[in-house]
Amino acid sequence: MEKEGLVGITQYPSRWLQLTLFCLISMSNAMLWITFSPISDIAVDFYDVSPLTINSLSLVYMFMYIPMVFPASLFLDRSIPHCPGGLRWGLTVGILGSSLSAIIRALTNDFGVVWLGQFIGASVQPFILNAPPMLAANWFPMEQRTLATTICSVANPVGVALGFVMPPLIVNSDTTKFQLLMAIQAGLVSSVAILGVLLLRENPPTPPSVSSGATDRDQERIMGTILILIKDINFWILAISFGFGLGAFNTLATLLTQIVTPYQYDNIESGALGAIVVIAGLISSGIAGVIVDKFHCYKLTILSCFALATVSLIAFTALLAPDRFWIIFLCAFGIGFTMTPVLPVSLELAVEITYPLREATPSGILMCAGQLVGIVLIVEMDWLIQHDSVVWANASVTIGVAIGFLLMLFFRGTPKRIQLQNIQ
DSSP: OEEOSSTTOEEOTTHHHHHHHHHHHHHHHHHHHHTTSTTHHHHHHHHTOOHHHHHHHHHHHHHHHHHHHHHHHHHHTTOSTTOOOHHHHHHHHHHHHHHHHHHHHHHOOOHHHHHHHHHHHHHHHHHHHTOHHHHHHHHSOHHHHHHHHHHHHHHHHHHHHHHHHHHHHHTTTOGGGHHHHHHHHHHHHHHHHHHHHHHOOSOOSSOSSTTTTOSSSSSOOHHHHHHHHHTOHHHHHHHHHHHHHHHHHHHHHHHHHHHHGGGTOOHHHHHHHHHHHHHHHHHHHHHHHHHHHHHOOHHHHHHHHHHHHHHHHHHHHHHOOTTOHHHHHHHHHHHHHHHTTHHHHHHHHHHHHHTTSOSHHHHHHHHHHHHHHHHHHHHHHHHHHHTTOHHHHHHHHHHHHHHHHHHHTTOOOOOHHHHHHHHO
């Protein structure tokens, strides 16, 4: 173990094991979410339903986030009387629910049962997505918190990338392999569930930082937390701005195949585009995490990402045409590189400006804003695509990201955890 300067403040190497377990859990749930999007045209024929009905397999994750966000936050924050809760049990609920979801989907090709499986996976998603800042605070020192939150947050897009690449490679045009795809995913997720149940821990024996060891953090319960957040204008600026960014990302992930199919790109090509968005995001998020941990330039990083993402989306919309795969590939790289860091940096900033409130509730509200925007954009873009208006569909996402940029210009929040650490 590694000691810091203050008595009782310790860094344990096992923090990296907990980080790895979380990443596997988040990747598993994300893979289940996006399974049907890269093969949506094949799924329409296989299940004999409409494109919007297939999109509902993704939309249900966004819809269920809204009613489940506060129960999940309460559970993670240990604010439910006579209920254990906490990080370990919250993530256990998340991965066991994801495993059950995957197994149910693998049992049959009946669309109603498959939708039930998606519903279960969607219901436990908030227990996972609300947790990154909490895991970072519980296990990591101040100078590694943003990096830890970044790694946790980009694990979800990595799962999305896996969900983009795997279905076209296994199914492609052979619908007889649909159940093979479901079985492989069920095996992967169930393996992660076993590891999680055996190895997940709540926190180390001693705190990794001054702020995580503070004794005044459990005084506010949920109603007090909500009242504090309602009065914080900077928090709501951040939440709405983040909502447009995450909503745009989720919309592109759900509808990318339907966006590029009219331009004669097949499922494998659309899967490659989705994967490069995530790979580019991994690179940029790693860079952003190191920079923000060192210089604490949260607002500047988010503004820069929003501005460059707007430019990338404009280029993608303007250049999208048949026989331009490598040009579109580069545009997709730009979109992923610029949009993805907004997720972890915003989540960490939300925790900073709302400290000493527990991490799950502010994070959950930000994620909920993203799901709400995503629902609206997906329904709108699906309608536009079905009416041969792909350019206008892309334009709506671009406008959303630009709105996120404009809102962040008015943000004036203060990083309170950093101030406490500096005082100590």
